[in-house]
Amino acid sequence: MTVTLDDLTRTTGEWLRGEGPMSDVVLSSRIRLARNLAEQPFLSTASSTERTEVFRRLTEEIASSPFGADALLVDMADTDEIDREVLVERHLISRQHAAGEGSRGVSISPTETQALMINEEDHLRIQVLRSGMQLDELWEEANRIDDLLSQRVAYAFDRQLGYLTACPTNVGTGIRVSVMLHLPALKLTKEIERVARAARDLRLAVRGLYGEGTDTVGDLYQISNQTTLGKSEEEIIQTFTGSIIPKIVEYELAARASLAKRRSDYLDDKIWRAYGILCHTRSISSGETQSLLSPIRMGIHMGRFDRFDIPMLNELFLHTQPAHLQKIHGRSMDEDERGVERARYLRKRLAAGSKPSSA
Amino acid sequence: MTVTLDDLTRTTGEWLRGEGPMSDVVLSSRIRLARNLAEQPFLSTASSTERTEVFRRLTEEIASSPFGADALLVDMADTDEIDREVLVERHLISRQHAAGEGSRGVSISPTETQALMINEEDHLRIQVLRSGMQLDELWEEANRIDDLLSQRVAYAFDRQLGYLTACPTNVGTGIRVSVMLHLPALKLTKEIERVARAARDLRLAVRGLYGEGTDTVGDLYQISNQTTLGKSEEEIIQTFTGSIIPKIVEYELAARASLAKRRSDYLDDKIWRAYGILCHTRSISSGETQSLLSPIRMGIHMGRFDRFDIPMLNELFLHTQPAHLQKIHGRSMDEDERGVERARYLRKRLAAGSKPSSA
Numbered sequence: 176m177t178v179t180l181d182d183l184t185r186t187t188g189e190w191l192r193g194e195g196p197m198s199d200v201v202l203s204s205r206i207r208l209a210r211n212l213a214e215q216p217f218l219s220t221a222s223s224t225e226r227t228e229v230f231r232r233l234t235e236e237i238a239s240s241p242f243g244a245d246a247l248l249v250d251m252a253d254t255d256e257i258d259r260e261v262l263v264e265r266h267l268i269s270r271q272h273a274a275g276e277g278s279r280g281v282s283i284s285p286t287e288t289q290a291l292m293i294n295e296e297d298h299l300r301i302q303v304l305r306s307g308m309q310l311d312e313l314w315e316e317a318n319r320i321d322d323l324l325s326q327r328v329a330y331a332f333d334r335q336l337g338y339l340t341a342c343p344t345n346v347g348t349g350i351r352v353s354v355m356l357h358l359p360a361l362k363l364t365k366e367i368e369r370v371a372r373a374a375r376d377l378r379l380a381v382r383g384l385y386g387e388g389t390d391t392v393g394d395l396y397q398i399s400n401q402t403t404l405g406k407s408e409e410e411i412i413q414t415f416t417g418s419i420i421p422k423i424v425e426y427e428l429a430a431r432a433s434l435a436k437r438r439s440d441y442l443d444d445k446i447w448r449a450y451g452i453l454c455h456t457r458s459i460s461s462g463e464t465q466s467l468l469s470p471i472r473m474g475i476h477m478g479r480f481d482r483f484d485i486p487m488l489n490e491l492f493l494h495t496q497p498a499h500l501q502k503i504h505g506r507s508m509d510e511d512e513r514g515v516e517r518a519r520y521l522r523k524r525l526a527a528g529s530k531p532s533s534a
Numbered sequence: 535m536t537v538t539l540d541d542l543t544r545t546t547g548e549w550l551r552g553e554g555p556m557s558d559v560v561l562s563s564r565i566r567l568a569r570n571l572a573e574q575p576f577l578s579t580a581s582s583t584e585r586t587e588v589f590r591r592l593t594e595e596i597a598s599s600p601f602g603a604d605a606l607l608v609d610m611a612d613t614d615e616i617d618r619e620v621l622v623e624r625h626l627i628s629r630q631h632a633a634g635e636g637s638r639g640v641s642i643s644p645t646e647t648q649a650l651m652i653n654e655e656d657h658l659r660i661q662v663l664r665s666g667m668q669l670d671e672l673w674e675e676a677n678r679i680d681d682l683l684s685q686r687v688a689y690a691f692d693r694q695l696g697y698l699t700a701c702p703t704n705v706g707t708g709i710r711v712s713v714m715l716h717l718p719a720l721k722l723t724k725e726i727e728r729v730a731r732a733a734r735d736l737r738l739a740v741r742g743l744y745g746e747g748t749d750t751v752g753d754l755y756q757i758s759n760q761t762t763l764g765k766s767e768e769e770i771i772q773t774f775t776g777s778i779i780p781k782i783v784e785y786e787l788a789a790r791a792s793l794a795k796r797r798s799d800y801l802d803d804k805i806w807r808a809y810g811i812l813c814h815t816r817s818i819s820s821g822e823t824q825s826l827l828s829p830i831r832m833g834i835h836m837g838r839f840d841r842f843d844i845p846m847l848n849e850l851f852l853h854t855q856p857a858h859l860q861k862i863h864g865r866s867m868d869e870d871e872r873g874v875e876r877a878r879y880l881r882k883r884l885a886a887g888s889k890p891s892s893a
Contacts, residue, residue, distance in 0.1 A: 440874050444816035455810030457803035515799050 195307015260498030347404030393465030554666015619857030706763030752824030
């Protein structure tokens, strides 16, 4: 009944499902709550035994909770590097969690909408994720999981401060709300900087595909709140749903419409060259693949590209990333080998997936 | 019997015939002789009437010579800008001749191996041109034309100096020998600068596709002698045939072999990406088209690309240049329109010309 990691790898998971509200611009939305057990020290000071005890306790409680019954528990100590990277590429765990040490893991629901990290920076990080703009639904889901768990374990909590966390920026609600946006038109028209400034003025962080410290790749921008103290969860979510995200979506769609009207040849050239390169390359990096898939994603949403659809694009997007590529290919490869294998994979998939020419 | 300019436009002409010795590296070779009539002043000081008289006299003598019987005489005064540019793109006249003023023209043999410019910088420029490395044959041909004409007109000639010409650098033999080389591998391996230095040490000029003052485009390099005084024609030609050109060809082929052996993925990627872009672009410049055709040309010669052959490549090379494109399209277009039309032309030709996939 429980899925395995290999089962997951065969699908594109939730974050690349390509559906949900505003999904022509919003790839996915996510909420995570940082929690720690009252009975154990924070991980920075915990002994190996205490750390193991946190892991044991939390995995037991999650597994016996209704939401955890079907979940896949991944014990990082038993998981090789490629599989850990697969989880990062699927946005189920952080880079830090993959690279970490000691007793730690993640509990993943079969649809990949829930991923509970144990012993990352905090004892527990409840993460819920959905494709498209679904923060209200996510908050309900995260809240439910949080409530159920809080009936089983005592959280580190302070009446004045709220939830206590390893890093001071998470103290309070312990919530991080983030939305992954695809903004190719704002990038092309160079309006992206104005949008990023507006977000920063609202004390929101603008980051790349894999969160903190990563570059934007493929015109994907992750917008998230920076502080969790002094506002309620609902207020924080309201910042996203009430104004900033719908506004950015509106700007992006306006920029796309303007490009289509004023620079349609340039726009189509961008889209179709990317397709031409992906169809014929003999060696390509993961980053360049994502950059080339970006205008095609926009092209599909704008009805200007029809050789394949969003589900196939998302599959290409995920399966060409280093760990997925190696997982599919069945063995570990160095960067040069991956470049050649990635190109071979793309050519094969695009030749198979092509609809009749409409050029 | 005589061909028209429109007839010519339908073929790729001699310089892109793609045959002849060393044609995997040497696109074409050319010899031109600068001559002036003794009876008339040089063009820099000639009156309009004198200039017209030179034109009348030379066209008459050429037309009644055996080599000129089938030739197409183009009177520049009657020729519109696109047709003049067509002649430049076919390497039958210089840019200066196309842009010039006053009574002037060119006599072109049906196979385009002979192009005699009248009233360019000198009264007469006898040009002979062949695909591949054929300087000895060309010298014989140029010499024959020169002899036949010298029986009909008196050339400006000085016992000490030799042939007198408008520009001092042409005084003496009045010969310019030039060879058009395709050197993509030397460019990729960055050895091209060493080759250019070696050529310059031999007092040879290294130039781009359209001669003097033009940039190299599509890895095409034109090597020609700089001075014509103090050496016989045969000695000048010997510099090319005896050492420098066979040596450069050898270097280029060695660089290609080395790339194939050590960096085959990189090489194939270069070739096939270029093809992918050409197949799918929606707007492309003439310069970029030539740059992309370059690795494909190399790929065909190396047996690494098989979607089309050299004759088709040369047709694409010529027909995507601005004047040919407009001629084929049947009307004058601005740069933006040309970019879109060029992309359309390429997509149509490549879709039609594609052989079954071997990817």
